[in-house]
Amino acid sequence: MRSVIQPDSQKRRPTFIEEARRRQIVQTAIRTIATRGFSQASLAEIARKAGISKGVISYHFDGKEALVEEILASLLREPADFVKARVDRENRPLAQLRAYVEANFEFMRTHRDHYVALVDLWGRRPDAASGGNRFDADAYEPSRHYLARILESGIEQGEIRDVPLRTTASLIQAAIDGVMLQWVLDEDALDLDAAISEVTDMITGHVRPFNSEAAS
Amino acid sequence: MRSVIQPDSQKRRPTFIEEARRRQIVQTAIRTIATRGFSQASLAEIARKAGISKGVISYHFDGKEALVEEILASLLREPADFVKARVDRENRPLAQLRAYVEANFEFMRTHRDHYVALVDLWGRRPDAASGGNRFDADAYEPSRHYLARILESGIEQGEIRDVPLRTTASLIQAAIDGVMLQWVLDEDALDLDAAISEVTDMITGHVRPFNSEAAS
DNA sequence: TTAAAATTTGACCATGCGGTCAGTAATTCA
DNA sequence: TGAATTACTGACCGCATGGTCAAATTTTAA
DSSP states (O other): OTTSOOTTSOOOOOOHHHHHHHHHHHHHHHHHHHHHOGGGOOHHHHHHHHTSOHHHHHHHSSSHHHHHHHHHHHHHHHHHHHHHHHHHTOOSHHHHHHHHHHHHHHHHHHOHHHHHHHHHHHTOOOOTTTTOOOHHHHTTHHHHHHHHHHHHHHHHTTSSOOOOHHHHHHHHHHHHHHHHHHHHHOTTSSOHHHHHHHHHHHHHHHHSOTTOOOOO | OTTOOOTTSOOOOOOHHHHHHHHHHHHHHHHHHHHHOGGGOOHHHHHHHHTSOHHHHHHHSSSHHHHHHHHHHHHHHHHHHHHHHHHHTOOSHHHHHHHHHHHHHHHHHHOHHHHHHHHHHHTOOOOTTTTOOOHHHHTTHHHHHHHHHHHHHHHHTTSSOOOOHHHHHHHHHHHHHHHHHHHHHOTTSSOHHHHHHHHHHHHHHHHSOTTOOOOO
16 A cells, blocks of 8 residues: 555555545544553454454555554654644744743643653654664754744844753753643642743743743 | 452561562563553563563563553652652752752662653553542652642742742742653754753753842 | 562463464456 | 555464472572
8 A cells, every 4th residue: 555656656646545544544533542451452442442353454554664654754743733832922032932832832722642752652662673763852853943943033122132952942841841741740739820821920030031920 | 369358457568579579570571662652562571572572571460460560669768769859958948949850860860771661651541440440640759749849948948939838849840840751852953951951940940039139 | 587578580371473384265258 | 436555354373471389409408
């Protein structure tokens, strides 16, 4: 199927059915991982939950590893798209930064399953045989870069003090991910609303110019 | 062995050999998980790396789940002990807070394997059959509580402004964990020293009283 | 020294896994 | 309409896993 090389070395345009099935399988797999854990998310279990035969998964995906990569891509792309849309509503960098942080949390709150599955998938190591891709690691670079650009324009416009771009971007993402992790590990251990408010304050406070008074 | 109930309902004091073997097995398992991933860390592989027979693990641990719990306990206890020792050197709460953050990162830097394994283990879900313990979630409560106490005394002494204790403790731990996570996922994507410095500044800045000038 | 207890071995087992495949059904399209 | 392509089924395979156990070995203690 997908692995067949076309004469013009172009990928065959996927059928309507194929796209729908792949979506269904990925979504079912995410739900399965979130509820039962990755170790219990066998192809048989995913197929059972989806109401299809196990062979269908093998038919549409070139092995379980390929399925997992598509799941991971989905888990990272969906929140990224949502956040980007929210950020694009804002004009000024500081407001964009706030929107970035808040949109992350908003998506988080409405898609807890996604993050439970993501935390589960973090533990994966690429197949030693497959030459060891670095999908996991590289997948986080775009959001760091996106954040750094927001910071950069903020600095240019004087809304943000002269922080180191990459490090600060990592730091902001780290705070978001850290709160997310605690919330995933124990939904009740954390007052999510309070944490969101505090982390947003902390971040905006950290990047605010020294001479600034009321910025938000 | 360990499951035998003693007449006086006290646990039998473990033999020297037993303690040593258990330590060895746990340490070898951590190394194996860190290097090959949990999915490849079979009892056979761990035994092979330790140079012992597979049955020894079954003899000393009541199933793989019990081994994993001991690994997890070890992964959480060791840094906690280290951090506590560093915090205890300091007298004033703000210095203790700095020590807490910095000691976390110091241990992190010298024990990357531990954290690689920990991230891998986060994805585990307790056995549905075993009544679903909440070890994972509860294991993080002590450090949050410990942090909250530091903050509390800092507020009392006026070194720290009146922040919400639990939420701020969660937030601080979240920032630490978030940086740790990025570093674990990709050692090279993050300038760890710069991140440590920034996150320490951000945290101390966040809790500093409004009227304070030079605090560190 | 020796009997009991603790420890280790390695072969063995049942189970569930990812993956394959011949055959069947559904869909597409000329 | 009918042949070709696409999609699906369910039985099957080889394999790695966690776990067991009788027998052998080492340690303990009387």
